[in-house]
Amino acid sequence: MTLHTMTDVYYTLDASGRAVHTVDGSRFLAEAVAVVTQTAAEEAISAVRTREHKATHHCWAYRVGVAGDTFRYNDDGEPSGTAGPPILRRMNAQDLTNALVVVTRYFGGTELGAGGLTRAYGTAAAAALERADRVERVVRTPVRVRYEYDDTAPAEQVLRHFDADVQDSEYTNVTTLTVGVRKSQVDTFAKAFRDALSGRGELSRMGQDEADVGG
Known part of the structure; x- marks a missing residue:
């Protein structure tokens, strides 16, 4: 499942968020965090398990990748579909990727039933996500440009027009810049640069696309 039709924008979490939701004596401790890989997600889940080792269940869902096409969820012993999926649905509702939500349950002695569990896990997840805040990220492709001093004015005009983020610079007898260009605009940027400098x-283009905190 791909979340986005645009090629250079996605949404993730700006910071971690925590919330506590109580239903009929059971406490649901939810934690939402930003993660960029499956390994990071698994490590975060393990850390919660260690910290809350006396809890009854640790249910979770995460989605990673700029396109959001890698996702996992787990009910951790709760009735199938009552914990992981509702957590994931709350993430999907905000169009989030590179994010993880873990909801830890301390059983309070009263069975909640499938519907009650689904609501409880979803509500706890939503509360943690709300406190974590949603932020837009821009995917930029590193591009290296070189130009003579006399071409500084037209080159800088192109950089400003495309909101290119200068990541590295070197000034000798020529100017060498590594700039981050929105992924969807690389070809257009290249043509504009060549046209502005008359060839x-x-x-x-350099390496792999990188995520930038701009927006």
Whole structure:
């Protein structure tokens, strides 16, 4: 499942968020955090298990990748579909990726039934997500440009027009910049740069796309 139709924007969490939801004596401790890999998600889940080792269940869901196409969830012993899926649905409702929500349950002695559990886990997850805050990230492709001093004005005009983020710079007899260009605009940026400099200068795409905190 891919969350986004745009190629260079996704939404994740700005910070961690925690919430406590109580239903008929059972306490549901929810924690929402930003993660960028499956390994990071699994480590975060393990950390919660260790910290809350006396709890009855540790249910969770996460989604990673700029397109949000890698996701997992777990009911951790609760009736199938009553914990992990409602947590994931709350994340999907906010179009989130690179995010994890763990809801830890301390059983209070009263059975809640499938409907009660689904509501409880979903409510706890939503509360933690609300406190974590949603933020837009821009996917930028690193591009290296080189140009002579006399071409500084047209080159900088192109950089400003495309909101290119300068990541590295070197100034000698020529200017060499590594800039982050929105993934969807790389080809257009390259053409504009070459046109503005009438074919002078150099431009090359570098490495893998990177996530930038702009927006």
